[in-house]
Amino acid sequence: MKYWHLFLLLFSFSVRSFAGEVDTVSIYSKSMHKYIKAVVIKPDSYKIKKKNFPVVYLLHGYDGWYSNWIIRVPELKAYADDYQTLIVCPDGATASWYFDSPVDTTYRYETHISLEVVEFIDKNYRTIADKDHRAITGLSMGGHGALFIGLRHPGTFGAAGSMSGGFDLMESKNKYQISKRIGDTILHAKEWHDLAVINLIENYPATGLKIIFDCGEKDIFINANRRLHEKMQHLKIPHEYTERPGMHNWDYWRNAIVFQLLYFQRFFSLSGH
Numbered sequence: 001m002k003y004w005h006l007f008l009l010l011f012s013f014s015v016r017s018f019a020g021e022v023d024t025v026s027i028y029s030k031s032m033h034k035y036i037k038a039v040v041i042k043p044d045s046y047k048i049k050k051k052n053f054p055v056v057y058l059l060h061g062y063d064g065w066y067s068n069w070i071i072r073v074p075e076l077k078a079y080a081d082d083y084q085t086l087i088v089c090p091d092g093a094t095a096s097w098y099f100d101s102p103v104d105t106t107y108r109y110e111t112h113i114s115l116e117v118v119e120f121i122d123k124n125y126r127t128i129a130d131k132d133h134r135a136i137t138g139l140s141m142g143g144h145g146a147l148f149i150g151l152r153h154p155g156t157f158g159a160a161g162s163m164s165g166g167f168d169l170m171e172s173k174n175k176y177q178i179s180k181r182i183g184d185t186i187l188h189a190k191e192w193h194d195l196a197v198i199n200l201i202e203n204y205p206a207t208g209l210k211i212i213f214d215c216g217e218k219d220i221f222i223n224a225n226r227r228l229h230e231k232m233q234h235l236k237i238p239h240e241y242t243e244r245p246g247m248h249n250w251d252y253w254r255n256a257i258v259f260q261l262l263y264f265q266r267f268f269s270l271s272g273h
Helices: 002-017 068-072 076-082 109-124 141-152 178-182 189-194 197-203 222-234 250-271
Strands: 021-029 034-042 055-059 086-090 134-138 159-163 210-216 240-244
Touching: 021 109, 034 068, 034 076, 034 109, 055 109, 055 141, 055 250, 068 076, 068 086, 068 250, 076 086, 076 250, 086 109, 109 141, 134 141, 134 250, 141 159, 141 197, 141 210, 159 250, 189 197, 197 222, 210 222, 210 250, 222 240, 240 250
Parallel strands: 055 086, 055 134, 134 159, 159 210, 210 240
Antiparallel strands: 021 034, 034 086
16 A cells, blocks of 8 residues: 555656746837847647647736746746646836837837737747637736736737736826826826726627636735726626735735636636637
8 A cells, every 4th residue: 555655646746747848039029129038838748749739928017027927936837737828928028017108109018919929929839829729817017918908909819817907007197107108197198098907998898808807905906906896797797806815916926826827727628629
């Protein structure tokens, strides 16, 4: 019997010892006329199985960068293997907020993520290149960006998520360099309204996008998350919303990403090939 337990222990260790591989790529942005880096995490099976894989695009937060996620959550390599999914972490600059800035043409990160990065990944990796096998999520600024891009590009992404998303831009009008991206709140009042997910959601009452978002109970953006949840309920937009103990930090996001990836894996499996 003890040998059987030893076998199980060794088997378990060998299974978990397999993990994804990490590439760092440079993607040329025609919209911003420069190369921008991204991390691509491949499941271990990518090198041995001649098959195509679904993709989760994972966005960083304010003051983050393309390798932020893999440095803070190296377990993503194992998750890519567990869920048989490519995980792509693009760069969104320090404070792009993932929209095309109406006042600064050097910030066109909605175009970059939704078109340029997706096109590059589909061309250079074995992906299942349709919206039913493509999802996008992120933390904080990236949580806002993921729902913003997902809602505005339903032909590209079939599912979108957010962790601790800053959905009401006016709540942070004097913070996080948002005013540099949008401009004066009076002269650009329409853009301040239209670019915020808390308002944008009103334009998508019949969206087919599968949506999941969550937030820590002591997070700085908890009120905006609750308001978005209530507004989506009022608009009868199907979605998954969860509050958990936690704050606006990596301890929370390290835990939350597991649930998001599980949600997307189920979405991909139900979509079929």
